[in-house]
Each structure stands twice: as structure tokens, then as C-alpha cells.
Amino acid sequence: MTVPQEPQPPSPPADASGCGRVWFFRGARAAISIPALILTAAFVGYAGLARESGLSLAETLAMTGFVWALPSIVVLTGAMTSGMGILPAAFAVALASVRLMPMTMALMPLIKVPGKTRTWQLLVASHFVAVTAWVYAMRNLPDLPKEGRLPFFVGFGAAVSGFVFCMTGIAYVLVDRMPPMVAGALFLLTPVYFLCSLWGAARLLADKAAMIAGLVLGPVFFVLLPGLDLLWTGLAGGTLAYLATRIWRRSRS
Amino acid sequence: MQTWWGPFAIILIAGWIATDVWRWIGVFAGGRLREDGELLIWVRCVATALVAGVISKLVFFPQGALADTPLWLRLLAMACGFAAFLSLRQSVIIGVLTGVSVLVAGWMAL
Secondary structure (H helix, E strand, O other), X not given: OOOOOOOOXXXXXXXXXXXXXXXXXXXXXXXXXXXXXXHHHHHHHXXXXXXXXXXXXXXXXXXXXXXXXXXXXXXXXXXXXXXXXHHHHHHHHHHHOOOHHHHHHHHHHHHOOOOOOOHHHHHHHHOOOOHHHHHHHHHHHXXXXXXXHHHHHHHHHHHXXXXXXXXXXXXXXXXXXXXXXXXXHHHXXXXXXXXXXXXXXXXXXXXXXXXXXXXXXXXXXHHHOOOOHHHHHHHHHHHHHHXXXXXXXXXXX | OXXXXXXXXHHHHHHXXXXXHHHHHHHHHOOXXXXXXXXXXXXXXXXXXXXXXXXXXXXHOOOHHHHHOOHHHHHHHHHHHHHHHHHOOOOHHHHHHHHHHHHHHHHHHO
């Protein structure tokens, strides 16, 4: 019905859905990548952590599928094992996942075709916003035609999360039969992975300062204020890092 | 929360809603909030410190098989992994492999 504003190769409406499907599968194929493999390994490590924390297989998989952001998942696991109430737990998880908002905001202009893309399509696509898919999308989507970007991104996200979902389940079942050394190595995988990827994602000095503050304060608050230690670590460490780097920025400019 | 659905209620409310709400806000706010505004810098600081706190808790107070290893070995493995990550073009995969290898090597040597 709508006439394209810019001169484009004519594409009959019947082709449009088929075209979307093609881009969806191209996105799914592009998901076979090194970053996706690293993410899978991190979730395999998480499966071990979840089992040790006393979560059932169904709970582990529900978390993987519904939350789909490993930092939030690890925070929620910690909150559940320390017996935190549902509201403090929600607060801690919400604090850990605020960064998804600016990430989603930055992605929207890339995948939205003004006047054509429906809001519900964007809401579905937004569930796949997590570090791995986002970094890949920001780097590669601009090279694709605008109509293909949304189905490509959804295909990529669905393929990565589907594969990771299955591997997490398999790892959960197998971790019990692993020798303790392999299981121990798997448990260490989560913190090393986060230490590296969090530092790699830090763009400002404030982010790095906040990371160091959190590393130091985490165990301190765990001993001093068990239960709500995660919230205190985030609020105190983050505010401290923000204020310190802000003063430093002002004094230099 | 002793019922079978208790944990799932926590996962849905404290996990799914608490996470996806930011993605939804991101969809609707798209472009209206400045990414480098002071408020968002602070918010990112809080989020980063919180996740960093989780990381160091996992190393200082581990559960399961990892709890059998001495603290110095876990710290050494983390430090080696991070050093390898920094020195080799910030490659996460090299950092992870180095950290895990140091842990396993030290564990076998003990």
C-alpha cells in the first residue's frame, strides 16, 4: 500500500514477508560466531553455578530464557541463594540491568523503519538486547539494507539464545558427573569472563573506577551486611566512583 | 517461599520484569535520553559496581567444587587471566582460557 519515498528497486508486497524470512535466516546463520561461542561457554559455567546454588533445571532454564542477560541472571541467583526477599531481589536485578536501557536506545534508530516497523516488533526484538548480540548488531547492521536489519537481528538473537538455552540445560545435567576439577574450572569461568568483558565494555574512566570499587567492596559488604550486600556494593561503590571521577574531570577541565 | 511456584514467581518478577522493563523503556525512549548525560553515567557506575561485587564474591566465597581450592590460587588465576586479557589485545577468550588453565595447573600441582 505504501509507496517508498526514496527511489528503490521495486519490491512487490508479496515479496516483503519472504524477504524478512530470508534476513531472519541470514541472521541466524551469522550467529555461528566466536562471540556466541564465548557466551555459550559462560552460560555453561553458569549452569554449574546454578546447580551448586541449589536451583532446579527448570528454574535455571526459566532464568536463561526469560532474563537473557548473564549479569542479571548471576545477581538473581545470588539473591535467591542468600534468601533475599522478592522486592530487594527485583531492586538488585533492576540495578544490574539498567545498562540495557541505553543499549536498546542506541539500537532502535538502526532497526526501525519509520512508519513501517510496529512497536510490538521492536519490543520482541528488544528482548535479545544483551552485550553479545548488541555489540555484533552495532558493528554489522549498518552494512545491511534497512528493511533487513530487524529480521536479521531477531534471527541472530533467537539463534544465539536458543543454542545457549539448550547448552545450559545439557551442562546442568552433565556437571554432576564431571570430575571436581572440571566443575571447579567451570565455576571460575563466570567470574573471569565477567572481569574481562566488563572491562572491555567500560568506555569511561568512571566505569573502570566503579568496577574496581565493586570488586573491593563486594566481599566487605558481604561480611558486614549479608543479605543486602549487593545493593550496598552497587550504590556505595558506584556513587563513590562517580563522584571521585567527576571531581577529577572537573579539576582537569 | 516453600511452594514449587515460589522460585518461578521470583524469576518472573525479580528477573524477567526487572530486566525487560529497561529494554521496553529503551524502545519507547529511543533517542530522547542522552547516553552521556550525568544521570546515566552514575546509573552505569552503580550497575558496574554491583556486577563487579558479584564477581569478587564468586572468587572470595565460592560454592561447590571451587570451594576446595585455596583463595590465593583463585586470585592468582583471576589475575593471570585478566593480565593475559589486557596484554593480548583485550581478547576475552584468551583471558578466560588463561585464567582457567592457571587454576587447573595450580590445582594439579597441589
